[in-house]
Amino acid sequence: MLDRPLFNVSWILGRFCNYKCSYCWPYARTDNPDHQTLEVYKATVDEIKRQARANGFNQFHWSFSGGEPTAYKNLLDLTKHLDDGVSTPYQTVHMTTNLSPSLNWWRNWHNATCLLQRRSITASYHAEFAKEQEFGDKCLQLIHDLVHVTINQVMVPEHFFETLERCERFRKRGINVTLKPQSNDTATAVVDGYTPEMIKVMQDDFEQQEGFQIRLTMVLKIILLTKQNVLIHLGLISLPIGLVIVGIRVL
Numbered sequence: 001m002l003d004r005p006l007f008n009v010s011w012i013l014g015r016f017c018n019y020k021c022s023y024c025w026p027y028a029r030t031d032n033p034d035h036q037t038l039e040v041y042k043a044t045v046d047e048i049k050r051q052a053r054a055n056g057f058n059q060f061h062w063s064f065s066g067g068e069p070t071a072y073k074n075l076l077d078l079t080k081h082l083d084d085g086v087s088t089p090y091q092t093v094h095m096t097t098n099l100s101p102s103l104n105w106w107r108n109w110h111n112a113t114c115l116l117q118r119r120s121i122t123a124s125y126h127a128e129f130a131k132e133q134e135f136g137d138k139c140l141q142l143i144h145d146l147v148h149v150t151i152n153q154v155m156v157p158e159h160f161f162e163t164l165e166r167c168e169r170f171r172k173r174g175i176n177v178t179l180k181p182q183s184n185d186t187a188t189a190v191v192d193g194y195t196p197e198m199i200k201v202m203q204d205d206f207e208q209q210e211g212f213q214i215r216l217t218m219v220l221k222i223i224l225l226t227k228q229n230v231l232i233h234l235g236l237i238s239l240p241i242g243l244v245i246v247g248i249r250v251l
């Protein structure tokens with residue numbers, strides 16, 4: 001994966017989330033469903049591929065996040081649409097999720113993505129809503145289905161050590177866990193309240209995780225918030241929004 005000419009798409013499907021975590025950033029979630037139609041999303045996938053191929057890229061990494069991406073009712077159909085057979089020799093999919101759908105839903109996601117070359121999930125554990133046993137069971141089911149799973153754990157200072165114990169229990173079940181400091185409302189700084197011991201725990205964990213860093217050839221960030229509010233940003237080269245969004249405008 002490191003040396004492939006990979007076109008990397010980081011896609012915020014919407015801000016709608018079925019959870020309401022007390023530490024969530026104000027801009028990161030909404031109670032109002034804000035997803036586009038499946039036709040718009042499919043057209044966006046097709047247009048991204050068309051333009052990437054025109055620029056010499058025909059291998060793709062798709063990374064979906066939100067809000068909560070699984071709350072989009074057509075996510076499985078959108079995910080299936082990524083697979084266009086031999087036209088694309090290499091595709092991978094990643095999703096950052098609170099893992100709230102049922103085990104059965106995750107089996108369907110597995111079926112929808114099983115022909116892609118690599119699947120990975122960052123499973124964010126939110127203690128105010130998730131149940132430890134069930135959450136771990138879903139992680140293990142995905143791992144059994146050859147999905148790369150990492151639990152992402154925000155270490156809220158007030159619950160630091162009980163959270164750490166739960167992370168150790170997940171690790172004992174064979175699930176990879178990364179610890180993240182809580183950031184402030186604007187995501188510009190880490191919140192107050194960490195002791196030197198807590199900071200050392202997170203630093204040691206971070207150093208262990210550095211080996212997972214991936215160098216990617218090209219990064220496309222795509223945010224579709226509302227039909228009028230579309231932001232496109234290319235990491236290495238800038239393209240006018242219209243070039244990428246032609247499919248959406250037509251619809």
Ligand code: SF4
Nearest residue numbers: 017019020021024098
């Ligand atoms: S699951 Fe994530 S997006 Fe949803 S409320 Fe919690 S922190 Fe925010």
